[in-house]
Amino acid sequence: MLLTLSTTHRPASDLGYLLAKHPAKFQSFELAFGSAHVFYTEASEERCEVALLLEVDPVGLVRGRTAGAEGLLDQYVNDRPYAASSFLSVAIAQVFGSALGGRSKGRPELAETAIPLEARLPVLPCRGGEDFLRRLFEPLGYEVEARRLPLDDAFPEWGESPYVDVTLRRTATLREFLTHLYVLVPVLDDEKHYYVGTAEVEKLLRFGGGWLASHPEREAITRRYLKHSFRLTREALARLVSDEAEDPDADEGRRDREEEAVEERISLNQERMGTVLAALKGLGARRVLDLGCGDGKLLARLVDERAFEEIVGVDVSCRALEVAARRLHLDRLPERQRSRIRLLQSALNYRDARLAGFDAAAVVEVIEHLEPGRLDAFARSLFEFAKPGAVVLTTPNAEYNVRFEGLPAGKLRHRDHRFEWTRAEFEGWCRGKAETFGYSVRFAPVGPVDQQVGAPTQMAVFTRAEA
Numbered sequence: 001m002l003l004t005l006s007t008t009h010r011p012a013s014d015l016g017y018l019l020a021k022h023p024a025k026f027q028s029f030e031l032a033f034g035s036a037h038v039f040y041t042e043a044s045e046e047r048c049e050v051a052l053l054l055e056v057d058p059v060g061l062v063r064g065r066t067a068g069a070e071g072l073l074d075q076y077v078n079d080r081p082y083a084a085s086s087f088l089s090v091a092i093a094q095v096f097g098s099a100l101g102g103r104s105k106g107r108p109e110l111a112e113t114a115i116p117l118e119a120r121l122p123v124l125p126c127r128g129g130e131d132f133l134r135r136l137f138e139p140l141g142y143e144v145e146a147r148r149l150p151l152d153d154a155f156p157e158w159g160e161s162p163y164v165d166v167t168l169r170r171t172a173t174l175r176e177f178l179t180h181l182y183v184l185v186p187v188l189d190d191e192k193h194y195y196v197g198t199a200e201v202e203k204l205l206r207f208g209g210g211w212l213a214s215h216p217e218r219e220a221i222t223r224r225y226l227k228h229s230f231r232l233t234r235e236a237l238a239r240l241v242s243d244e245a246e247d248p249d250a251d252e253g254r255r256d257r258e259e260e261a262v263e264e265r266i267s268l269n270q271e272r273m274g275t276v277l278a279a280l281k282g283l284g285a286r287r288v289l290d291l292g293c294g295d296g297k298l299l300a301r302l303v304d305e306r307a308f309e310e311i312v313g314v315d316v317s318c319r320a321l322e323v324a325a326r327r328l329h330l331d332r333l334p335e336r337q338r339s340r341i342r343l344l345q346s347a348l349n350y351r352d353a354r355l356a357g358f359d360a361a362a363v364v365e366v367i368e369h370l371e372p373g374r375l376d377a378f379a380r381s382l383f384e385f386a387k388p389g390a391v392v393l394t395t396p397n398a399e400y401n402v403r404f405e406g407l408p409a410g411k412l413r414h415r416d417h418r419f420e421w422t423r424a425e426f427e428g429w430c431r432g433k434a435e436t437f438g439y440s441v442r443f444a445p446v447g448p449v450d451q452q453v454g455a456p457t458q459m460a461v462f463t464r465a466e467a
Contacts, residue, residue, distance in 0.1 A: 001054040001084055002122055003092075003181075004041070009115035012048035016040070017106035018174045019050060020098050020451050027451075029095050032279050032444045032459070033057065033193070036091045054091055056081045083163060084124045086186040086193050092178055093271075094455065097448020100182065102175035117177045119168045123149070125189040126164045133164065135217050136184050143169040179207045187224040193278065196227040197301060199270035201236045213240045268447050269297070272394060272457050275446045276362055277301050279392045279461055280308075285360035289314060289388060291348055292366035296324030303328060303341055311341045314355065318345055349377040355386040363393040365457075368417045375429075383437035383462075391439070391462040393430070394446060396420045399453040423454050430460040438465045 007015050016023045023043035029036045034056040042049045093100055104111040126133050130146050137144050145167040151158040170177065183204065186192055192200075204212070204225050212218050219237065226232040276298065280288060286309045290298050293313035302311045315321050321343045325331075330338060346352045349370065355361075361382065370378055382391065396413055398420035404413070412420050421429070427443060434441040439462040445455030 001056060001082060001088060003052045003084065003088060004049055004120045005052075005177075006042070006047060006049035006118045006120075007115055008047050011045040013043050013045060014107055014110055015048040015050060015174075016043065018099055018104050018110060019096055020104070020106075021050065021096075022451075023048065023050075029091075029449055030442065030444045031091060031094060032275050032446075032461075033087055033090075033282065036095050038095060052088075052091060052095065054087060056087055082123050083189070084121045084185050085189045085191065088185055089182045092182050094445060094447070094449050096178060098450070099174050100178045101448070102173065111175065112173060114171050114173055114176075116171050117169070117174065119177070119181060121166045121168075121185070123163050124166045124185070125162055126166075127162060127188065127190040130164060132217075132220075133166065133188060136187065136221070137168060137180070139216055140180055140211060141170050141172070142180075145169075176211075180211075183207050183212075183221070183225060187221050190224050192227055196229060196232065197304060198232070198235075199274060200226055201232055201239075202270065204236055205239060208240075268456055272364065272446050273298055273301055275444070275459065276364055276392050276394065277305070279444075279459070280360055280362060281305065283360050283390045283392075283461075283463070285358075285390065286310070287357075287359045288312070289355060289358045289361040289386070291355075291361055291363045291382070292316075292369075293324055293343075294320050296327040298362060298364055299324060299341065300327055303337070309340060310358075312355070312358070313341070313343045314346050314348070314352075315343075316345065316347045321345060349374045349381055351381050351385045358386070358388045360390040360392065361386065361388040363391060365394055365396070367393070368395050368412075368414075368420055371418050379433050379437070383433060383439065387437075387464070389464050392459065393462070394457050394459045395426060397426070397445075397454050397456060397458045398422050400450065400456045402453060403450060403456070421458075423458055426458050426460070430462070434462055439463060440465065 005015070005019075009015075013023055019038075021027060021038050023040040026037065026039045029038075031054075034054060037053045037055070038050065039053075040048065040050050098104065099111075102111050126146075130148065133146060134144050147165045148160045149163045149165060150156060151161045204222065208221075212221065215221060218240065219233075222236050222240070223233045226236060280302075286307065288302060288308050288311050290302065290311070290313045293299055293315050294317075296313060299311060299313045302308050313321070313324055315324070324343060328341065330341070330343075344352075344354060346355070348366070363382070367375065367378065382388075396417070399422050401411070401413060401420070430441050430443070433439070441460050441462045444459045444461070446457035446459050447455045449455045
């Protein structure tokens with residue numbers, strides 16, 4: 001999967017400052033679904049071109065699913081590694097996060113400047129045809145060049161494929177340009193690889209602010225972006241119309257400050273939950289533990305996914321479990337739904353036979369609340385005794401703390417945190433436990449990736465060797 005971005009702005013090499021990626025470096029980033037590579041094919045004063053190449057692991061996304069399960073072959077034989085999709089949007093957010101947010105430490109004034117930009121997507125699904133492609137981009141001021149790709153060059157009689165080789169040109173800020181790609185590529189594909197819930201409405205409104213409400217295809221964009229969910233589409237369109245009716249210049253500074261304060265806190269949590277959910281789905285898990293479930297935010301997402309047949313939330317706090325039960329409306333769920341989920345009170349550093357034998361366990365922002373001296377007991381209770389087929393574990397990246405305004409140097413993000421690890425410390429601990437208990441482990445960032453300090457959250461996905 002490939003995206004190239006280029007500019008002829010002088011000096012064109014300033015594109016490296018806007019993307020926070022040095023033109024002389026080849027950089028790779030681990031993602032939940034594979035790897036992303038960033039490299040420059042040209043970097044002169046006259047023209048600069050950067051490539052974002054994604055290596056999607058379709059086998060890894062379904063590893064662990066039951067052999068013979070319905071649709072399993074489709075998961076192995078598909079266009080995910082090649083065709084632009086919502087995977088590309090996730091990569092843009094994680095690899096080019098500062099540019100997507102309109103920030104540039106090296107050239108802050110340039111981030112607010114419209115420059116000539118060109119993007120090429122050599123394999124873009126276009127479900128709706130070239131006419132729909134043009135109806136999406138041309139109202140936004142883009143020059144669109146599209147070539148329909150044949151199914152097979154060797155057999156022209158087979159006809160054309162649903163894919164196009166697309167080049168998009170426009171003079172715009174890089175933030176605007178990336179925002180349009182972030183929203184509209186999944187719309188053209190008409191599919192998303194991860195759970196779509198209320199958080200996606202917030203994303204759409206955030207990235208569609210300023211252009212979506214007046215777009216002639218806003219209903220089609222909203223419906224496709226939200227995976228044809230009637231409820232979510234209706235909510236998003238109602239809010240778009242409401243926002244459109246407001247005076248856009250009224251107290252703009254106050255609104256911007258409020259949004260930044262809220263979104264910085266909420267969007268990371270939403271992205272973390274979405275990333276963990278995608279990892280669990282990719283593992284093919286059907287029976288899932290949420291260890292340290294708290295008030296049930298992840299549980300609420302798990303319940304909405306039919307693929308999860310048994311869901312167990314575990315927490316040491318009875319009060320937290322009561323809140324989770326209310327969040328999940330357990331007393332009002334139909335019996336069939338209610339039978340899928342249980343809430344258990346248990347301490348994570350003690351053996352509990354009720355937790356054994358699950359396909360996967362999620363441990364989201366939990367271990368940093370444990371005393372360091374209890375980590376070994378926690379690891380044994382999880383990897384040796386509960387012994388799930390896979391574990392998805394997240395924790396803060398201490399190196400990223402310098403990017404949080406108002407957080408004094410050396411301070412932890414939360415007063416209840418007992419420690420916070422650097423990336424090297426986290427990977428060292430995880431690799432040690434994986435080797436000790438017979439698991440393999442891979443790592444992925446969660447949230448925007450900063451070139452110097454990484455992402456705000458770090459994630460490890462453990463897979464048991466015999467699983």
